[in-house]
Amino acid sequence: MKRRNTPAQQAILAMLKSSPSALSQDMIEQQLKGEADRVTIYRVLNRFCEDGLTHRIVSDDGKSYFALCKKCEKHHHAHDHFHFRCVHCQKVECLEEEVKASLPAGYSALNVNCWVSGYCAECRV
Amino acid sequence: MKRRNTPAQQAILAMLKSSPSALSQDMIEQQLKGEADRVTIYRVLNRFCEDGLTHRIVSDDGKSYFALCKKCEKHHHAHDHFHFRCVHCQKVECLEEEVKASLPAGYSALNVNCWVSGYCAECRV
DNA sequence: CTCACTAATGCAACAATGTTGCAATAATAA
């Protein structure tokens, strides 16, 4: 199945590229201001994940965030780093530090999803 | 506000105490088989969290899981350990290992939510 | 450039998780 280059995809990709933080569907919808349907945004984001362009991180606020991670573009989809969510400004960032968890014997890991939430430097009290 | 001791709360607390893994609302509802309403289960679980009896962990399957953690009963609510979810049998476990993430300067952490999903020893292929 | 093919879109409807308002019920203390 060949991909086509549509305005919605271009816009969303551009947003992800220029954003310093990971974005959720509702953030993208807000910024697009009716340029694309809610469902289209979800479908575009899922397609980006399928194609390995972005990775999805599920936050403890119940939403999925999407990011083009630098590391993921080099290696094959290595998003085993920590993520930070500011409870005040809602910013979501990929942290540098790698997650290193040791599992009990016989267990195998498919996916890692690690979050720290709190106040970022700008929002701290 | 004084708490009252109701059958629903007793049943849910007993389930959590006897369960080796963390439980979600739907798991509890299934096991209770109509003994308590869906909403009641949510309210009981939230109350347990407010009272520091349980801690809530939000999984990357989009659901909240609740556990009475041994460590949490001693210290004040230390649930900064890794959690494991088996993608096959759905079991959710608290792992021993503590999460150690270093944040950028000026950041402060309120909450940590770390998941590894994959196959547990029983379900591994 | 035109056309055919079909990926991508928009809309409506749905599913799952979770919360809130409100009247009825039932723990608890007096």
Next chain:
DNA sequence: TTATTATTGCAACATTGTTGCATTAGTGAG
């Protein structure tokens, strides 16, 4: 036994996300 009010059950709602289907519009071939 009774009064107080925490707790419950039901209905309704909110949010996040997906699916079906008809329509639109990229894209490559001629």
